[in-house]
Amino acid sequence: MTAVPAVSTDDLLRVEGLKVHFPIKSGIFFDRTVGHVKAVDGVDLAVPRGSTYGLVGESGCGKSTLGRAILRLEEPTAGRVLFDGTDVAALKGEPLRHMRQRMQMVFQDPLGSLDPRQNVESLLSEPLRAHGLGGGTAGIAEKVRGLLDAVGLPSASLRRYPHEFSGGQRQRIGIARALTLEPDLLIADEPVSALDVSVQAQVLNLLGELQERLGLTYLVIAHDLAVVRHISDVVGVMYLGSLVEQAPADGLYEEPLHPYTRSLMSAVPVPDPVVEESRERILLAGDLPSPANPPSGCRFHTRCPWRQETRCDDEVPVLRELAPGRLVSCHWAEEIRDGVLHPKSAEEVAATMGVDVRGTGAGAIETDALVQGIDAPIERT
Amino acid sequence: MSSVLGGPASAPVLEVDDLAVTFTRRGEKSTRAVDGVSFAVAPGETIGLVGESGCGKSVTSLAVMGLLPSRGVDVTGSVRFNGQELIGASDQMLRSLRGADMAMVFQDPLSSLNPTVRIGTQVTEVLLEHREMSKKQAAEEAAELLDRVGIPDPRRRLDEYPHQLSGGMRQRALIAMALACSPRLLIADEPTTALDVTIQAQILELLRDLVVDTGTALVMITHDLGVVAGLCDRVHVMYAGKIIETADRHDLFARPRQPYTGGLLASVPRLDTGRGTPLTPIRGSARDTIPWEQGCAFAPRCDNAQDDCLTEVSGSIVPLEYDGPGRELRCRHPLTYPQAPAGATALGGAR
Numbered sequence: 217m218t219a220v221p222a223v224s225t226d227d228l229l230r231v232e233g234l235k236v237h238f239p240i241k242s243g244i245f246f247d248r249t250v251g252h253v254k255a256v257d258g259v260d261l262a263v264p265r266g267s268t269y270g271l272v273g274e275s276g277c278g279k280s281t282l283g284r285a286i287l288r289l290e291e292p293t294a295g296r297v298l299f300d301g302t303d304v305a306a307l308k309g310e311p312l313r314h315m316r317q318r319m320q321m322v323f324q325d326p327l328g329s330l331d332p333r334q335n336v337e338s339l340l341s342e343p344l345r346a347h348g349l350g351g352g353t354a355g356i357a358e359k360v361r362g363l364l365d366a367v368g369l370p371s372a373s374l375r376r377y378p379h380e381f382s383g384g385q386r387q388r389i390g391i392a393r394a395l396t397l398e399p400d401l402l403i404a405d406e407p408v409s410a411l412d413v414s415v416q417a418q419v420l421n422l423l424g425e426l427q428e429r430l431g432l433t434y435l436v437i438a439h440d441l442a443v444v445r446h447i448s449d450v451v452g453v454m455y456l457g458s459l460v461e462q463a464p465a466d467g468l469y470e471e472p473l474h475p476y477t478r479s480l481m482s483a484v485p486v487p488d489p490v491v492e493e494s495r496e497r498i499l500l501a502g503d504l505p506s507p508a509n510p511p512s513g514c515r516f517h518t519r520c521p522w523r524q525e526t527r528c529d530d531e532v533p534v535l536r537e538l539a540p541g542r543l544v545s546c547h548w549a550e551e552i553r554d555g556v557l558h559p560k561s562a563e564e565v566a567a568t569m570g571v572d573v574r575g576t577g578a579g580a581i582e583t584d585a586l587v588q589g590i591d592a593p594i595e596r597t
Numbered sequence: 598m599s600s601v602l603g604g605p606a607s608a609p610v611l612e613v614d615d616l617a618v619t620f621t622r623r624g625e626k627s628t629r630a631v632d633g634v635s636f637a638v639a640p641g642e643t644i645g646l647v648g649e650s651g652c653g654k655s656v657t658s659l660a661v662m663g664l665l666p667s668r669g670v671d672v673t674g675s676v677r678f679n680g681q682e683l684i685g686a687s688d689q690m691l692r693s694l695r696g697a698d699m700a701m702v703f704q705d706p707l708s709s710l711n712p713t714v715r716i717g718t719q720v721t722e723v724l725l726e727h728r729e730m731s732k733k734q735a736a737e738e739a740a741e742l743l744d745r746v747g748i749p750d751p752r753r754r755l756d757e758y759p760h761q762l763s764g765g766m767r768q769r770a771l772i773a774m775a776l777a778c779s780p781r782l783l784i785a786d787e788p789t790t791a792l793d794v795t796i797q798a799q800i801l802e803l804l805r806d807l808v809v810d811t812g813t814a815l816v817m818i819t820h821d822l823g824v825v826a827g828l829c830d831r832v833h834v835m836y837a838g839k840i841i842e843t844a845d846r847h848d849l850f851a852r853p854r855q856p857y858t859g860g861l862l863a864s865v866p867r868l869d870t871g872r873g874t875p876l877t878p879i880r881g882s883a884r885d886t887i888p889w890e891q892g893c894a895f896a897p898r899c900d901n902a903q904d905d906c907l908t909e910v911s912g913s914i915v916p917l918e919y920d921g922p923g924r925e926l927r928c929r930h931p932l933t934y935p936q937a938p939a940g941a942t943a944l945g946g947a948r
Contacts, residue, residue: 274793382882412649413820417864417878439793446866446876469868483798485823486869487862489846492827495869499802500795503763562799566749 227298228433229263229286229401234295234305236278236285240508253508255281257457258295260535263401263450268427268434270448270465272441272480276504278457279437283403286435287319288312299401317347320394324406326386330378336364336389337374343396359396366429367392367422384415388422395426403435408443420447441484445469450541453477456507456515459535462543473544473553475522499562514547521559522552523568608680609637610781610814611661611699616674616684618653618660630656632838632889633674638814640781645829645846646818649883653838654818658784661816662701663691678782697727700775704787706767710759716743716770717755723777742773746803765796772803776811783807784816789824801828822865826850831923834858837886837894840917843925854920854931856901889914893928901930 237252255278263269273279284290286297288304297304299319307315323329330339340360344350350359361371367388378386387407394402407423408416424447426432438444444451445465452462453476461474472478479498486492500519505511511518517528524547533545538553551557616634621627631653638644646654659665660672663683676683678699683691695701703709711719720742721735730738736755743751746769759767768788775783785804789797805828808815817829825832825846832849834842834857842855853859860879867874879898886894892907893899893915905911906929920926 274795382884384882412883413822414649414861414864414879415882417866417876420866421876421878441794442866442868445868479795481868483794484868485797485801485821485827486867487822487826487865488850488867488869489826490850491869492823497798497802499798503765503796504793 226265227262228265228300229261229435230296230298231259231261231282231286232296232298234259234282234285234297235293236281236290237293251508254457254510255507256285256292257510259454259457259459261452261459261462263433263435265400265433266427266431267449268436268447270444270451271435271437271454272439272444272451273454274439274480274504276507277454278507279454280405282454283321283405283435283437287316287321287403289321317397318399319401319403320397320399322387322390322394322402322404322407325410326383326390327378329390330386330393332378335375335377336369339378339389340364340393340396343393347397349397363392363395366395366426382415383411384418387411387419391419391422391426395430398430399432401433401435403437405437406439407436409438409440416443423447441469441481453480456505456510458515458545459543460516460545462535464541467539467542471553473538473542473549474516474546475520475552475559476516478552479521498559501562501565514545519565521562521565522548522557523560523565524548524557607639609639610679611816612637612675612677613657613661614675614677616657616660616676617672618656618665619671619673621669621671627671630838631660634833634835634838634840636833636840636843638782638816640814641808641812642831643808643815643817643829645825645832646816646835647820647822647825647832648835649820651883652835654835655786657835658701658786658816658818662695662699662784664701693727696723696780697778698780699782699784700778700780702768702771702775702783702785702788704790706764706771706791707759709771710767712759714758715755716757716759716762720755720770720774720777723774727778738777739773742777743770746770746773746776747799748773764792765799768792768796768800769803772800776807779811780813782814782816784818786818787820788817790819790821797824804828822850822861834861837883837889839889839894839927840925841895841927843917845923848921848924852932852934854924854926855895855928856899856930856932857895859932860898860900901928901932903930905929 234256235258236256237254239249240251240253241247242250259282261269271279271282281290285292292305295305299315302315304315337360340363341356344356344359350356360374364371364373369385369388378389381389408419411419420443427434436444436447448465450462451465451468452459453474454460455476461468461477468477469481472481479500482496482498486495498521502519505518513530514528514533517523520528527547531547533547535543535545538544538549548557614635616631617629618631619627619629634657636644646657648654661676665672672684674684678694717736717739720739724730724735724738739755740751743754748754748766748769754762762770789800792800801824804815807813819825829846832844832846833840834855836857842858849858850862853862863877864879866876881898885897887897890908896902896906908914915927915929917925917927
């Protein structure tokens with residue numbers, strides 16, 4: 217873990233075949249394991265030094281577990297996590313504790329992740345004391361002041377407690393705490409989703425500024441596609457524990473290749489009525505299947521509007537490179553991109569797969585009790 | 598006061614006039630959460646109440662439904678539902694209206710369903726209360742309602758408990774309950790905030806269909822400008838308990854006049870603009886407000902603020918004034934647009 221860089225490339229973080237499975241226990245007398253929730257099931261990714269990797273997906277897709285497993289906050293079941301050439305997944309005890317200095321985390325809920333009984337000074341100096349850094353009391357005090365300055369908080373906040381701050385300020389404290397040890401890698405799990413929109417932008421800008429100034433590498437985990445695109449260089453899309461697509465941010469948003477990415481993108485409302493009325497909408501049928509019992513073949517096939525009769529149901533697609541830097545795991549990615557295949561409506565998918573979808577008879581029952589009391593059909597202007 | 602502009606030409610279902618809600622606690626200064634809010638909704642119309650947390654949008658909806666506790670809460674002004682005054686109406690009358698003629702969908706579907714009662718019982722409860730039905734008929738009707746909101750295999754679901762349903766399905770079940778008696782007015786308080794985007798798209802599509810099919814008046818309460826842009830006909834932007842801008846959705850997003858609205862639009866990253874467009878956040882946080890009696894509550898965070906935004910300089914509280922056809926604005930120094938707007942993008946003109 218000295219200055220020897222990773223082989224050939226300048227990737228600060230490499231994840232190879234990472235799996236995190238949680239056992240499902242059952243039984244009264246014996247803890248029998250009856251199955252596994254495959255939260256993360258074989259993920260490979262690489263984050264070059266100084267760049268930002270964005271991880272998106274819906275709740276339950278395993279993105280947070282992946283982030284935690286990289287930091288060894290969750291024990292990986294299989295696979296390797298190479299941080300600067302060292303396999304973090306195999307480290308134990310003191311070397312692991314030392315390694316953690318260099319990788320830090322910013323959590324989603326800023327109030328829940330800050331000790332309510334510690335004031336800001338104590339919160340920020342604790343990591344330094346724990347690692348024996350900072351050069352004594354005077355050195356630590358100076359360092360803490362510098363940190364507050366870096367995240368844009370007044371130095372008067374030192375004596376105050378987390379509940380005295382607003383949501384945005386608390387998240388700044390969370391970021392400052394993660395920065396105390398001058399880490400190389402910062403994993404941010406939903407850093408802005410608990411904040412009001414007008415404050416989100418402040419925190420996003422702050423993250424950008426800090427990266428520029430300190431040369432940080434980020435892994436940003438979020439469900440908001442617009443936020444992720446805004447700060448990421450490369451974006452990975454997760455579905456049910458595995459990556460379905462990875463691409464440079466611009467490319468991904470201009471031309472999403474995987475059917476799931478396309479529908480995810482089309483589901484995000486845009487704050488502009490003109491765009492809203494004209495944009496393509498792909499409604500997905502049903503909910504996310506259970507990760508304890510994922511569908512066979514392509515995991516997305518139960519909801520996919522482009523599902524084909526062959527291959528999708530029984531053959532697991534691999535993540536393959538379609539164009540430079542663009543990885544996608546779909547058997548039919550080329551055909552979908554070229555417009556050879558056309559999507560089916562959510563109703564059709566639901567009918568063939570037997571899953572739920574929005575109102576099937578919405579138009580047909582206009583004469584029943586739901587419209588009593590209204591004489592003429594109402595036209596929307 | 599607030600006339601229905603641009604909406605369908607029928608009498609409004611709901612008229613709210615100068616509604617104010619004050620919370621008092623012994624030994625503390627009272628808080629005015631809603632401060633003179635007026636709006637109206639016509640049948641088949643969807644209006645949006647937009648604002649950040651703490652701006653009073655949810656309290657407004659609770660006051661309209663008469664769901665605020667009576668102790669320590671002072672509600673003044675007028676809420677007329679089909680011409681009938683609701684403020685000060687008897688509990689009995691409100692009860693007969695709630696669930697039957699006006700219904701509400703809440704944000705968190707898990708905590709607004711009773712976890713110990715089967716879905717079927719919860720849906721039929723409304724039907725048995727407000728429509729003279731036998732239990733058997735009600736069960737039939739409930740299954741039909743669940744089917745209508747897109748829950749598969751509704752008969753089986755009627756026998757299940759809320760925890761057995763996914764988040765999206767719970768929200769659908771709540772919407773089914775709200776629709777049970779074909780209400781004239783539906784208030785949806787952040788109905789999609791707790792849901793994933795793909796499920797959110799399904800629920801929004803469902804609400805959109807409902808308004809078109811049944812002519813229900815819909816009041817949509819949300820903080821998400823994207824949801825508003827796709828769903829609402831008219832939008833009211835709230836800040837610190839007051840409506841600060843009202844406009845047709847096209848006008849609002851094309852030419853926001855209040856610096857707060859403009860700031861909100863400029864601070865959200867969007868999927869349809871180029872990457873790397875810098876975000877222009879609004880300074881400070883929602884805590885940095887001043888009471889409306891002292892001046893414009895947004896003034897401490899506003900880039901356009903000048904001396905006369907304060908009451909002591911101008912001598913009057915900033916009024917909500919006519920601002921072109923179909924628009925109302927509460928601002929002394931609004932954003933201006935020198936030439937005719939070229940496109941509908943709000944980002945360019947916001948600063």
